[in-house]
Amino acid sequence: MKHFVTLALLIAIALVGCRTEQSDQSIKDAPDMTSYKEPFRPQYHFTPESGWMNDPNGLVYHDGVYHLFYQFYPHATVWGPMHWGHATSTDMIHWEHRPIALFPDQSGLIFSGSAVVDTHNTSGFGKDGIAPLVAVFTYHNMEGEKTGSNDFQTQGIAYSLDNGISWTKYEGNPVLPNNGIRDLRDPKVFWHEESKSWIMALVAGDHAKFYRSINLKQWDNISDFGFEQGAHGGVWECPDLFPLKVKGTDEEKWVLIISIGGGGPNGGSGTQYFVGDFDGTTFTSDQQTFKWLDWGTDNYAGVTYNQVPNGDRIFIGWMNNWQYALATPASTWRSAMTLPRKLTLEKHGDTYLLNNYPLEEVNLLASAPRSEHIDLESGQAQSLILEGLNQKKIAFKAPNADFKITFSNELGEQVGLIYDKASQLLMLDRTQSGHTDFNYEFGNKLHYMVVNEVKEEFLVELYLDWSSLETFINGGQYAMTQLLFPSQPFNRLTFKNLSQEKILFHAIEISTMKSTW
Ligand code: FRU
Numbered sequence: 001m002k003h004f005v006t007l008a009l010l011i012a013i014a015l016v017g018c019r020t021e022q023s024d025q026s027i028k029d030a031p032d033m034t035s036y037k038e039p040f041r042p043q044y045h046f047t048p049e050s051g052w053m054n055d056p057n058g059l060v061y062h063d064g065v066y067h068l069f070y071q072f073y074p075h076a077t078v079w080g081p082m083h084w085g086h087a088t089s090t091d092m093i094h095w096e097h098r099p100i101a102l103f104p105d106q107s108g109l110i111f112s113g114s115a116v117v118d119t120h121n122t123s124g125f126g127k128d129g130i131a132p133l134v135a136v137f138t139y140h141n142m143e144g145e146k147t148g149s150n151d152f153q154t155q156g157i158a159y160s161l162d163n164g165i166s167w168t169k170y171e172g173n174p175v176l177p178n179n180g181i182r183d184l185r186d187p188k189v190f191w192h193e194e195s196k197s198w199i200m201a202l203v204a205g206d207h208a209k210f211y212r213s214i215n216l217k218q219w220d221n222i223s224d225f226g227f228e229q230g231a232h233g234g235v236w237e238c239p240d241l242f243p244l245k246v247k248g249t250d251e252e253k254w255v256l257i258i259s260i261g262g263g264g265p266n267g268g269s270g271t272q273y274f275v276g277d278f279d280g281t282t283f284t285s286d287q288q289t290f291k292w293l294d295w296g297t298d299n300y301a302g303v304t305y306n307q308v309p310n311g312d313r314i315f316i317g318w319m320n321n322w323q324y325a326l327a328t329p330a331s332t333w334r335s336a337m338t339l340p341r342k343l344t345l346e347k348h349g350d351t352y353l354l355n356n357y358p359l360e361e362v363n364l365l366a367s368a369p370r371s372e373h374i375d376l377e378s379g380q381a382q383s384l385i386l387e388g389l390n391q392k393k394i395a396f397k398a399p400n401a402d403f404k405i406t407f408s409n410e411l412g413e414q415v416g417l418i419y420d421k422a423s424q425l426l427m428l429d430r431t432q433s434g435h436t437d438f439n440y441e442f443g444n445k446l447h448y449m450v451v452n453e454v455k456e457e458f459l460v461e462l463y464l465d466w467s468s469l470e471t472f473i474n475g476g477q478y479a480m481t482q483l484l485f486p487s488q489p490f491n492r493l494t495f496k497n498l499s500q501e502k503i504l505f506h507a508i509e510i511s512t513m514k515s516t517w
Pocket of ligand 1: 071185186
């Protein structure tokens with residue numbers, strides 16, 4: 001995984017030519033190829049208009065606007081020389097595309113990073129009282145990588161005085177050179193009020209490094225974390241560090257999010273987190289083992305917004321997995337972001353758990369729900385017909401007993417969610433979900449999520465959007481995100497009782513979600 005970038009680029013170059021043919025094959029039944037109506041195009045998730053997208057970058061709120069920058073290759077639907085694409089929103093649901101913010105240059109490609117509003121003009125980039133937006137990113141130098149050296153990733157900055165439309169790269173780049181660490185990237189910078197300084201979290205292969213600066217230009221390494229803690233099945237990427245109050249208390253803890261390029265809970269990419277303390281210099285956590293922010297295969301490289309006015313912690317992830325990201329069925333664009341999710345922290349016994357749950361604004365898109373309840377004898381099943389589009393929110397209270405619910409269509413394609421009480425696992429089966437053969441790993445096994453704290457019944461909320469399903473249990477206590485590529489909309493939802501008892505699914509609510517495009 002360490003060398004996936006080189007690998008990805010080589011594959012990208014090889015695929016640019018032949019990909020079109022394969023994609024044409026997989027979309028031959030395309031009903032409509034006009035923009036935002038193409039097959040598999042999510043209708044209430046962010047997708048680029050065209051081209052390739054991966055990680056969310058530079059998430060920052062400024063003057064009533066949420067900025068979403070992202071890893072972008074505009075010239076093909078596979079990974080290539082990275083730019084920062086840009087979109088803006090006032091609610092994180094409806095997005096407007098903006099001009100490309102950052103282009104690769106002689107110092108390298110523009111890899112992932114963050115953005116801040118430099119309110120006090122510590123950088124000196126501000127002019128005429130305008131606070132600059134400052135982007136902090138990784139330069140990835142392809143030439144350097146080819147020569148076999150390890151110092152080809154450095155950190156650079158750029159600023160904008162017009163709300164992110166035009167950018168000037170700092171002539172003193174790189175602001176953080178590299179002394180020979182192979183994977184040194186993805187700076188997340190935030191203002192730390194107590195120490196009146198900027199803090200940068202950076203990853204360095206198998207651990208995180210923290211730096212401090214007073215002007216965003218000179219950085220000092222202040223501490224390191226994680227050589228021996230958490231999951232190490234792949235290279236560490238896309239760190240994020242932020243404080244959160246523990247729900248219902250005044251206790252404040254710090255959360256460190258780390259994406260790992262391999263060894264995720266169901267294979268490939270995954271997002272883990274640590275809960276601990278940060279004293280302005282050092283992050284400590286007594287957590288030895290890993291915790292997953294999302295159990296699905298398709299929520300990667302997620303980070304949170306800087307400077308949200310009410311202090312909410314809002315997370316967006318890239319809905320994909322490096323195992324097969326370059327091969328998913330695509331037409332003119334490839335990859336979507338997760339729904340924006342609010343992060344909250346809860347303490348269960350001695351353990352801190354990070355919840356993630358779609359923003360309330362998402363539900364404003366839902367039509368008035370159709371309500372149902374279903375009683376089932378042991379072994380019995382009942383189906384509901386799903387009318388209309390493949391963009392649904394489905395909620396219900398599930399019994400703590402063995403069951404399966406299945407989305408299916410006329411072609412026999414189906415996606416199942418299976419709950420097994422004895423093992424306390426909720427499993428997702430996409431093995432027959434439609435297009436699965438573009439990559440062996442995509443549809444070869446059940447995905448599991450450990451839901452070991454559910455009581456006698458639990459709330460299940462499903463957000464289906466043409467080519468993705470996001471599952472939330474008990475308001476975000478457990479979450480999993482999966483891509484799916486059915487050839488036709490799922491028009492049937494079947495509830496089946498796999499237990500020995502009579503069971504009841506109640507408060508079933510089915511809504512169609514409005515398109516945001
Ligand atoms: C994560 C990542 C980052 C890197 C970027 C390159 O998906 O590998 O570590 O900056 O993608 O596009």
